[in-house]
Each structure stands twice: as structure tokens, then as C-alpha cells.
Amino acid sequence: MTFIDVVHRYFNWVGRLLLRFYPNIYIDIKSSGIGLHPEVYASIGGFAFIISIFTSILVSFISILSLPIAYIPFVLAFSMFLPVLVFIIVGFILPKALSVNNAAGYDQEAPYVFAYMSVMVTGGISPYTAFERLDSAEILFKKFSKAAKRFKIMVRAMGWDPLSAFNDIASRVKSMLIKDVIFGYVATVGAGGDVVDYLVKRSRDVFSGLVVKIKSAGEKMSTLLESYLAASFLLIMTLNVMYMITISIARISIPGINVYSLFFFSYFLMPFLSIVVIYLSDLVQYREPGIIWDPYIVFLFVSLPIFIFLLCIAVIPYFYPVYLQPFAWLSTRVVSTINFVLISIGVELVYAPAFSMSMALFISLIPSTLYEILVFRKYSKISNGVVKFLRDMVEVRKTGLSPEKCITSLAERDYGYFTKYLREAASKIALGFPLRRVYEDLMARVKVWRANVFLYMLIDAIEVGGGTPETIENLAYFAEMSEAVERERAASIRILLIIPYLGAVILISSIMFMAVYMSTFAVGIVEYHVAVRIIVPATVLNVLFMGLMAGKVSTGILASGFKHALLLSLVSMATILLSPRMATFFGVFGR
Numbered sequence: 001m002t003f004i005d006v007v008h009r010y011f012n013w014v015g016r017l018l019l020r021f022y023p024n025i026y027i028d029i030k031s032s033g034i035g036l037h038p039e040v041y042a043s044i045g046g047f048a049f050i051i052s053i054f055t056s057i058l059v060s061f062i063s064i065l066s067l068p069i070a071y072i073p074f075v076l077a078f079s080m081f082l083p084v085l086v087f088i089i090v091g092f093i094l095p096k097a098l099s100v101n102n103a104a105g106y107d108q109e110a111p112y113v114f115a116y117m118s119v120m121v122t123g124g125i126s127p128y129t130a131f132e133r134l135d136s137a138e139i140l141f142k143k144f145s146k147a148a149k150r151f152k153i154m155v156r157a158m159g160w161d162p163l164s165a166f167n168d169i170a171s172r173v174k175s176m177l178i179k180d181v182i183f184g185y186v187a188t189v190g191a192g193g194d195v196v197d198y199l200v201k202r203s204r205d206v207f208s209g210l211v212v213k214i215k216s217a218g219e220k221m222s223t224l225l226e227s228y229l230a231a232s233f234l235l236i237m238t239l240n241v242m243y244m245i246t247i248s249i250a251r252i253s254i255p256g257i258n259v260y261s262l263f264f265f266s267y268f269l270m271p272f273l274s275i276v277v278i279y280l281s282d283l284v285q286y287r288e289p290g291i292i293w294d295p296y297i298v299f300l301f302v303s304l305p306i307f308i309f310l311l312c313i314a315v316i317p318y319f320y321p322v323y324l325q326p327f328a329w330l331s332t333r334v335v336s337t338i339n340f341v342l343i344s345i346g347v348e349l350v351y352a353p354a355f356s357m358s359m360a361l362f363i364s365l366i367p368s369t370l371y372e373i374l375v376f377r378k379y380s381k382i383s384n385g386v387v388k389f390l391r392d393m394v395e396v397r398k399t400g401l402s403p404e405k406c407i408t409s410l411a412e413r414d415y416g417y418f419t420k421y422l423r424e425a426a427s428k429i430a431l432g433f434p435l436r437r438v439y440e441d442l443m444a445r446v447k448v449w450r451a452n453v454f455l456y457m458l459i460d461a462i463e464v465g466g467g468t469p470e471t472i473e474n475l476a477y478f479a480e481m482s483e484a485v486e487r488e489r490a491a492s493i494r495i496l497l498i499i500p501y502l503g504a505v506i507l508i509s510s511i512m513f514m515a516v517y518m519s520t521f522a523v524g525i526v527e528y529h530v531a532v533r534i535i536v537p538a539t540v541l542n543v544l545f546m547g548l549m550a551g552k553v554s555t556g557i558l559a560s561g562f563k564h565a566l567l568l569s570l571v572s573m574a575t576i577l578l579s580p581r582m583a584t585f586f587g588v589f590g591r
Contacts, residue, residue, distance in 0.1 A: 004040060007047045014046025015039055018091050028095035031174045033102040033146070045090035052086040103174040105143045108289045110177055111210060112453050113144045114203040115478040119457050121196045122474050123465020127185070128155070128162045133460065139443070140453055142289070147173075163189060177206065200474065207481040211488050213286055218492040220284045221553055225496060228277045229503035232270060236542070237510060239265055240535050244514065244528075259530055266538030274545035278552055286489060287556045290449020295376050295559035299368040303562075307364035314338065314356040318533065350529045351515075351576050354536035358572040361544055365566040372562050378417045379448045385418025386451040387483045390458065390476040394469060403467035404429050421446055435459050450486075454479045493553055497564075500550035504543045504568045508575050511539045516579055540572045 008015075019025060019042045029038045036044075056079035063075040113134065120130035132152050138145035147169050154160040154168065163186050170182040181202055188198045243262050313331045335352075338359075342352055389410060396406045411426035413419075421442055428438045439459045443452045454475065461471045515532050547568040551561025 004036075004044065008040050008043040011047045011050065012039065012043045014049060015042030015044075018042045018045050018049070018087070021087075022091040022095075025091065025095050028099045031102060031172055032095055032098035033143075033172075034098060041095070042091075045087075048090055049083060049087050052083045056080065056082045099174050102143070104283070105289065106147075106173050106175050106178055108287065109141050109144050110175070110181070111203070111206045112450075112478075112482075113141060114181060114199065114206055115475075116453075116457050116460075118196075118199040118203040119461055119471055119475045119478070120464060121199055123461050123468065123471045125464055127195060127199065133464075137456065140290075140449070140456055181206070203478065204481070207478065207485060210286065210485045214485065214489045214492055217284050217286055218496070221281055221493060221496055222499070224277065224280060224284060225499045225549075225553060228273070229499065232273060232542070233503065233507060233510075235265075236270065236507065236539070237514070240511065240531075241514065243531055243535075259534065262531065263534055263538075266534060267541070270538070270542050271545055274542065274549065278545075278549055278558065281549070281552055282558075285493070285553075285556050288449050290452070292376065292379060292447050292449075292559075294447070295368060295372050295562070298371045299559075299562065303364045303366075303368045306367070307360055310356075310360035310363060314360055315353055315537070318353040318356065345577055347577060347579055350532045351536060351579055353533050354540050355573060355576045357537040358540045358569045358576065361540065362566060362569040362573065365562055365569065368559075368562040369566045372559055376559060381416055382418045382421075382446055382448045383451045383486070384483060385415035385422075386454055387476075387479045389415050389418065389422065390454060390472065390479050393458075394473050394476050397467065397469045397472055403462045403472075404435070418446075418451070435462060450482060454482075489556065493556070497550050497554035500546040500553065501564070501568070504546040504550075505571060507546075508539055508543050508572050511536060512575050512579055536576070540569070543568045543572055 016039075019038065025042065026038045029036065029041050034041070060076055060079045063072055063079075067075060116134070117127055117130045120133070121127055131148055132155075134141055134144050134148035135152055136145075151162075151165050151169060154165040155162055160168075166182050166186060170179045173179070184202065185195070185198060188195055239262065243259075313327050313334050317331045317335050338352055338356055339349055342349060342355060347355070392410055392413065393403075393406050396409060397403065401409065407422075408426040408430055411419075411423045415422060425438050425442050428441070429435070436459060439455060442455065446452055446455075457475050457478075458467070458472070461467050461475060465471055515536060544565045547565030548558060548561035550564040550568075552558050554560065554564075
């Protein structure tokens with residue numbers, strides 16, 4: 001008996017209570033794709049609710065015994081609210097979020113799946129057979145591959161007719177696009193219409209509709225970025241100014257504004273807000289399902305360890321004694337060198353932690369940036385070579401050459417970064433390797449999702465229908481449409497790149513101006529130094545997130561933000577080094 005079975009057996013009574021409060025959970029669970037019966041999921045949610053109650057009681061008991069009286073009301077309020085929060089999240093938010101996320105995954109794959117089916121039916125096979133063949137394409141079409149497997153079981157094992165199976169699949173996804181296409185297909189079959197013509201025209205309409213969707217997403221992205229920058233700038237400046245005034249003017253004391261609230265806001269709340277906005281921008285943007293993980297692996301295993309090491313030897317020593325550090329001997333030399341450089345330029349040592357933070361970010365991001373520029377960027381150009389190759393193959397195929405002969409003859413032409421892979425594939429074909437084996441080897445090396453999809457369509461079209469000129473012509477058209485959609489997407493969101501840059505420059509400059517200006521009449525110099533040591537490094541860190549956001553909104557890929565984060569870290573370093581000029585400016589202004 002598994003853990004889920006035990007939970008369902010002993011906590012189904014709480015699950016029934018959850019189902020009574022949220023009757024729509026049946027629909028959300030069905031369309032979420034998590035593979036659990038609604039009553040089983042409700043039992044798991046009820047179990048989490050019971051655990052949260054016991055946790056609240058335990059936390060309340062410990063807080064009453066150990067915490068000061070001033071903190072007890074806050075802890076008790078949180079403990080009382082925790083079970084309610086768990087009940088709402090498990091019963092309402094999580095199923096609906098999973099359902100929406102599942103529908104978004106289907107929407108991303110849908111245009112290419114419809115293009116695949118239209119290409120296959122022009123090759124002479126039925127739409128049912130074309131859809132069933134997707135069950136082996138789980139690497140490319142993760143969502144539709146599961147749907148194809150379910151369709152295959154329903155038709156071949158359970159005896160459903162294909163139209164009813166299509167209707168069931170459409171009912172399990174909260175996607176108006178998929179429902180519209182499938183229901184239209186069912187109606188066309190019922191009326192005795194031309195199914196091939198319907199699929200081809202409907203697929204082309206879907207690709208044409210992507211352009212409108214991309215333009216709408218660009219407007220939403222602009223609104224999201226403007227709201228984020230306005231809110232973050234207002235919150236950061238307001239809290240920092242209030243704290244600076246509190247420590248600089250002895251007669252003013254603002255309740256709740258202290259070093260702890262400043263630290264929590266600067267190092268936790270603002271980065272969390274930035275991550276949420278990056279996630280929302282990912283939801284708003286149109287993007288392809290495939291993700292190239294190579295740059296993130298480089299960041300995780302190269303850049304991040306470098307940053308942690310530099311943080312230990314160059315930033316943390318300014319907050320804790322050097323002899324407590326794991327690299328005390330190295331930390332002493334690094335800190336002494338940084339202090340010497342700053343003093344030579346005329347920068348106050350109170351800005352040394354911020355300078356060290358920006359320097360650590362700059363150095364650690366160099367490997368990820370170089371990989372993104374030198375290696376990762378070439379992947380984006382492979383798709384363009386595949387599109388040109390498919391268009392040339394249409395013309396060569398019309399001469400009567402076999403598809404295999406067309407591939408070997410086209411290998412002599414130049415298709416950019418795709419040429420190397422094409423020539424390797426042509427050599428294997430000439431040696432007698434089957435096309436499927438050649439494609440599998442090619443897909444392992446070409447890590448571009450869109451290129452792999454169209455090559456997969458080409459191989460399937462050749463294997464099933466012989467790769468007729470009409471079939472390859474249809475495939476080339478969809479490939480060109482996809483390339484046009486990608487160009488439109490890049491053009492519509494590239495202009496948004498300036499917004500995070502502008503916000504980051506204004507933010508770091510404003511914080512530095514404020515810090516330098518407040519130092520001219522600070523009463524509590526110790527408190528002022530503590531505030532600057534917290535505020536300015538946190539601002540440098542938040543500028544890093546704005547750089548990542550710049551890459552995300554300008555290309556749709558978070559890894560493209562590494563180079564922007566590196567440049568903004570350099571801007572932060574330059575701004576800190578210019579602080580003596582700011583002090584001179586305020587000194588002249590004061591006189």
C-alpha cells in the first residue's frame with residue numbers, strides 16, 4: 001500500500017469536506033493533468049490541512065514558552081491563519097494553477113502539432129493515425145504525447161470511436177484554441193467535408209493568429225514592466241529615505257523602520273518581487289516549449305560557485321570578523337586590496353561592501369555570458385538554416401530525386417550553422433543508415449526545439465508518405481511561417497529592453513546620490529554606516545535581477561539576461577567609484 005493509498009483511506013473524510021467547499025475542483029483536477037482522482041487529491045489536501053493544524057498548535061505552544069510577549073500576538077496570528085491558508089491553496093489556488101499551466105503547455109505545442117497533422121494527412125494517412133504517431137514524440141511534444149497515448153488506449157483498447165476520443169481530449173484541456181480546432185474537425189467529419197483542406201487551412205490560421213497574440217503580449221509586457229519599475233522604485237526610495245532621515249535627524253523616529261525591516265525588505269522582499277515579475281513575464285510572453293539548459297548548467301556549476309566564493313572572501317568580511325571566515329588568510333589580502341584601491345580613488349570605505357558585491361557579480365557572470373555569446377547564440381541561427389534547407393528541398397524534390405538523394409545533394413550548399421550537421425547526416429545516409437537513426441543522432445546534437453520539430457516532421461513525412469513535393473511544400477510553408485512569427489516576436493519585444501536598463505541606472509544612481517547627500521548632515525555616523533552597508537549592496541543585487549529581466553523581456557530567454565546583468569554590475573561599480581564626484585557636487589551645492 002502506497003503513501004497515497006494510506007492518506008486516501010484515513011483522511012478521505014477531510015477530503016469530502018474540501019470537495020464540498022470547492023465543487024469545481026473536479027473540473028480543475030481533470031484538466032490539470034496530474035493523474036489523480038479528485039477524491040484522492042482532496043484526501044491529500046485534507047491531510048495537509050490536518051498537518052498544518054498540528055503545526056500551528058506546536059508553533060503557538062513553543063512561542064508562548066520561549067518568545068518575548070511583544071512577539072507572541074504576531075506568531076499566534078500567523079499560526080491561526082496557516083491552516084486557512086493551506087486550505088485555500090490546496091483547495092482552490094493549486095488545482096486552478098495546475099490547470100492553467102497545463103493548458104498553457106498545450107497552447108505552446110498546438111500550432112506545431114496541427115502543422116504536423118496537416119503535413120501528414122497531405123502525405124496520405126488519416127488524422128487519427130497521424131495523431132497516434134505523436135505518442136513516440138514525448139521529447140518534442142510532452143503534452144500532446146501524453147494525449148496521443150491516451151487517445152491510442154481509448155480507441156484501440158477500450159473501443160471508443162476516434163471522434164469521441166478527440167472530444168474527451170478536448171474536454172480535459174482548458175484551451176479554447178484546442179477546443180475550437182478539435183470541435184471544428186469533428187463537425188467537418190460529421191458533415192462529410194474535406195478533412196485535409198480543413199486541417200491545412202486551420203493550421204495556417206493558427207500560425208497567422210500567433211502574430212496578433214505576440215503583439216498583444218508585447219503590450220502586456222510593457223504594462224507589467226512599467227508597473228514593476230514604478231512600484232519597486234517607489235518602495236525602495238521611500239523606505240530608504242525614511243530610514244536615512246530616522247538615523248540622521250535625532251528628533252525623528254518612525255515606528256517599524258529599523259535595520260531589521262530594511263534588511264528583510266532589501267534582501268528578501270525586493271528579490272522575491274523581481275522573481276515574481278520574471279515569472280509573470282514568462283506567462284505573458286509567447287515562447288516555444290523547448291528549453292536549452294546548457295547556459296543554466298554553466299551558471300549553476302561555474303558562475304554560482306565563483307560568486308559564493310567571492311562573496312565569502314570579499315563581501316562577508318565587511319560584516320563579520322575576518323578570522324571567522326573559512327579563507328581568513330585570503331580574505332585579509334582581498335579586503336586590504338579593495339580598501340587600498342578605494343582609498344586611492346577617494347571613495348569612502350563605507351561603500352566597500354557594495355563595490356565588492358558588484359565586483360563579485362561581474363566576475364562570476366563572465367563564464368555564463370561568454371557561453372551565451374559564443375555557444376548558445378549559434379543555436380538560435382540553426383533554425384534559419386533548417387528553414388532554407390526545407391525550401392531548397394522542395395525545389396530539388398520536384399526534379400524527381402528521392403528524398404535521401406535530395407538530402408545528400410543539398411549537403412554541398414551553405415546553410416550557416418546547420419551546414420555541419422547536414423553534411424554529417426548526408427554522410428550517414430550515403431553509408432546506408434536509416435533516416436530514423438540519422439535523425440535521432442542529429443536531434444541529440446542540434447539542441448534547438450523548433451529545428452528538431454521540423455526535421456521530425458520531414459522524417460515522418462518521408463517514412464509514411466514518401467515525402468512528396470506537395471507534402472514537403474506544406475512543411476516548408478509552416479517552417480517559414482514559424483520563422484516569420486519568431487522575427488515578429490523579436491521585433492515586438494526588443495524595444496522593451498530599454499525599460500529595465502533605464503530603471504536599473506536610475507535606481508543605483510538615486511540610491512548613491514541619496515547616500516552621499518545624507519552623509520553631509522548625518523548625526524548618528526555609526527547608524528549611517530550600517531544603513532549604507534545594507535542599502536547599497538542590496539541595490540546592486542536588485543540591479544542584477546533587473547539585468548536578468550532585461551534579457552527575459554527582450555528575447556524571451558532568461559539566459560540572455562546574463563550579459564545584461566554583467567553590464568549593469570559594471571554600471572554599479574562605476575557609479576560607486578564616482579561617489580567622490582557626487583560628494584564634491586553636494587559640497588559645492590551646499591555652499
